Amino acid sequence: MSTFDPPRKKSTLAPVDVTTVQERVYQSLRLGLLRGEFxxxxxxxxxxxxxxxxxxxxxxxDAVARLIAERALEQSGPRSLRVVPYQATDHENYIRxxxxxEGYAAERAASAPKDPKLIDLLRHHNDGIAQALRADDLEAxxxxxxxxxxxxxRGAGYPQLLDVVSTLWLRTGPIVASARTDAxxxxxxxxxxxxxxxxxxDAVARRDPAAARWAIKLDIRSSNLAIRRFYKRGAGGADGESS
Structure with a gap:
C-alpha cells in the first residue's frame, strides 16, 4: 500500500553563498593594502x-592565501603572517x-574622448588629498x-591593465604609507x-597624452625618491633593506 506525500511548499530562502563572504573579505583586505592601511x-x-x-x-x-600568492603578505613563521617588508631592490624594480x-594608462586616458565626469572625479579626489593634509588626516x-x-x-578603458597595476600597488602601497611615520x-x-x-x-582635460604620461611618471618617481631617502635614513635598516 503506497503512502501519499503531499507536495512540499517551495522554499523562498536563498542558499547562503559562502564565496560572497570570502570575496568581500578579500576585497576589503586588498583595498586596505592598496590604500596603505598596513x-x-x-x-x-x-x-x-x-x-x-x-x-x-x-x-x-582564504583571502590571506590569495594575498600570499600575490606577494602582498608572507608567512613569517609557522603560524605568523606579515605584510611583505621593504626590500630596496625589489621596490625599485616595481617602481620602474x-x-x-601607469604612464601608459594615463596616456590612454588622455587619448580617450573627453569625459567631463572623469575630470570632475579626478579633481574631487585630488582636492580630497589637499583637504586631508590640512586636517592632518594621513589615512584619508x-x-x-x-x-x-x-x-x-579606469579612464584608459583597459580593465586588464588596471588589474596588473592593482597587483603592483598591493606590493608598493604599504611602502608609500610608511612615510606617515615621518609627518x-x-x-x-x-x-x-x-x-x-x-x-x-590638466593634460587629460586638454587631451595631451604625452603630458599626462610625463606627469604620472614624475609623480611615481618623485614619491620613490622620497621613500628611498626615508629608508636610507634607517627606517628599513642600516642598508635600506628590511630584515
Whole structure:
C-alpha cells in the first residue's frame, strides 16, 4: 500500500553563498593594502583580522592565501603572517614597471574622448588629498591618493591593465604609507603629489597624452625618491633593506 506525500511548499530562502563572504573579505583586505592601511613588515594574524572585519577566520584564511600568492603578505613563521617588508631592490624594480604601465594608462586616458565626469572625479579626489593634509588626516590622504590614481587608470578603458597595476600597488602601497611615520616627509610628499596630479588632470582635460604620461611618471618617481631617502635614513635598516 503506497503512502501519499503531499507536495512540499517551495522554499523562498536563498542558499547562503559562502564565496560572497570570502570575496568581500578579500576585497576589503586588498583595498586596505592598496590604500596603505598596513605597513611593510607589519605582523598580522587571521584571528585578529577576523575580529576587525567581524567575520569568522575561514574567509580570512582564504583571502590571506590569495594575498600570499600575490606577494602582498608572507608567512613569517609557522603560524605568523606579515605584510611583505621593504626590500630596496625589489621596490625599485616595481617602481620602474609602474612608471611604464601607469604612464601608459594615463596616456590612454588622455587619448580617450573627453569625459567631463572623469575630470570632475579626478579633481574631487585630488582636492580630497589637499583637504586631508590640512586636517592632518594621513589615512584619508592615502585613500584619496589611491582613488585618484585608479580613477585615472579606469579612464584608459583597459580593465586588464588596471588589474596588473592593482597587483603592483598591493606590493608598493604599504611602502608609500610608511612615510606617515615621518609627518614632515609625508606632508612634502603629498603636497608635491597634489601639484603633479593637477598637471596630470590638466593634460587629460586638454587631451595631451604625452603630458599626462610625463606627469604620472614624475609623480611615481618623485614619491620613490622620497621613500628611498626615508629608508636610507634607517627606517628599513642600516642598508635600506628590511630584515
Amino acid at each position: 605597513l611593510p613588515g607589519e605582523q598580522v594574524s587571521i584571528r585578529g583580522l577576523a575580529e576587525v572585519l567581524g567575520t569568522s577566520p575561514m574567509p580570512v584564511r 614597471i609602474r612608471m611604464q604601465l 590622504a592615502l585613500a584619496s591618493n589611491q582613488a585618484f590614481h585608479f580613477e585615472l587608470y 614632515a616627509l609625508f606632508d612634502r610628499l603629498f603636497h608635491a603629489g597634489v601639484r603633479i596630479h593637477g598637471e596630470a588632470i
